[in-house]
Amino acid sequence: MRREIPTFIAFFVGIVCIIQFFIPHRPFGTLVDVFSDWFGIVAAFAIWLGALNLIRVSLERSLSKKKTHDRWYGLVVVASFLLIFIVGLFLSGGNQFQVPGSRFDYLYVNIYTPLSSTMFALLAFFVASASYRAFRARSWEATLLLIAAFLVMLGRAPVGDQITGFMPEGYRMSEVANWIMTYPQVAGQRAIMIGIALGVASASLRLILGLERSYLGGE
């Protein structure tokens, strides 16, 4: 029964959701609303699961007998988590913790936001370095990719139009980049999306019918 009950639940919920798409009225519409509520509750618990696992892993790394040079960063993670948690839950007016001017909002705007933005911004440097090393015209396909990349990069920056300002309208760098993004790129994307959608439909059908049970875990 350990495998049969979850398989039946997946089947029942999947079939109801499919039917609800075509018959949105009672009882299918009501059932899907209830399932959506349950899904939201499970998703909320999943956030907690992720956070608690992060704390466990960080503490284990910091307090383990193996002395690595970066083990204390785990304690920084735990301390930061506890700071935000305590300030948000107890020191920011309860439900109003997100209101501008609260202590939680102060930490969010003045610490979390600049730090997160900076971490992501570092990618610009690594992308530049990786592009220099990886973008080599080793084959015809790589050369085509390189040319398209040049055109789009120049076209997406105003300097491209400044360089090609003498060209007639429709042939300037931004227009060439737009053409690449609108026609060949969209054509390829549509093909990929249709392929993915067919794959998702097929995989979903296998899940609903119980043919695919990898989500139950193995023995």
Added chain:
Amino acid sequence: MTEPKDGLFDRLMRIDRRVIFVFISVALIVPLFFNVSQRIQVSPEVQMLNDAMNKIPDGSLVLYSMDYDPPSAPELQPMAVAAFKVALAKKFKMVIIGLWPQGPQQANMAFETATHYEKFSGTKLTYGVDYVNLGFQSGNEAVIQKMGSDIPTTFPRDYAGTPVEQLPLMKGIKNLGNFDFMVNISAGYPGTREWVQFGADRFGLKMVSGSTAVQTTEMSPYVGKQLLGLMGGMRGAAEFEQLSGYPGRALKFMVGQSVAHVIVILFILIGNIAYFATRKKKGA
């Protein structure tokens, strides 16, 4: 036997990445000290977005879904600010939500920036009457699906914990069909794709989107039908700022982006010239 000395091209194949980092740093930082603005060519997708927003009658009810977090804020925050400025100019009634936990606070920051813009500094807005922030709700696309039938049950309280029945703006808002328009600012999942699949396609929601440059390629196929317009990356934000008449940070940062792109291209060219030169030498 002595090793042959590395020629110029061999050394150009192996430029230390710190050299590249320095060039990129200079390219991005120096333009910030100069008040240089560049007129930029507007792409058709952003023109469509601007036209779609201008067509909405003044005072319309518009849903803003802020589905991003601080790492994407440098690209997306200028879009959000510009979108709110247009809303203030056209006196939209705004309902703000987030499918990402940080979305509602990012929305607050963008809204505050927009209201402090000199043109709107005298505008009096009442929370609960002119705009509401319903906060974050977990559940990803299930939230959108639920909003299609019942918004008050999906968001029973606003981000400050006030029951929605006590908010005058929320009276009469039952589901997505009550909204005249929707603006989605998205950094990934859940975001524009889910709004298109569950909001625009299923419930006929008229929407436009702003997304990160990386995600724009995936959203382009939807432009024209499900998406009435699309801003892609900081360039899209700059184009919208220029078109809407509210210049902001995106236009300012375009100069740095220009120089950085040129430097990246130059390094790629140097790498390829060195690659072909050394390949020829080895072949000889």
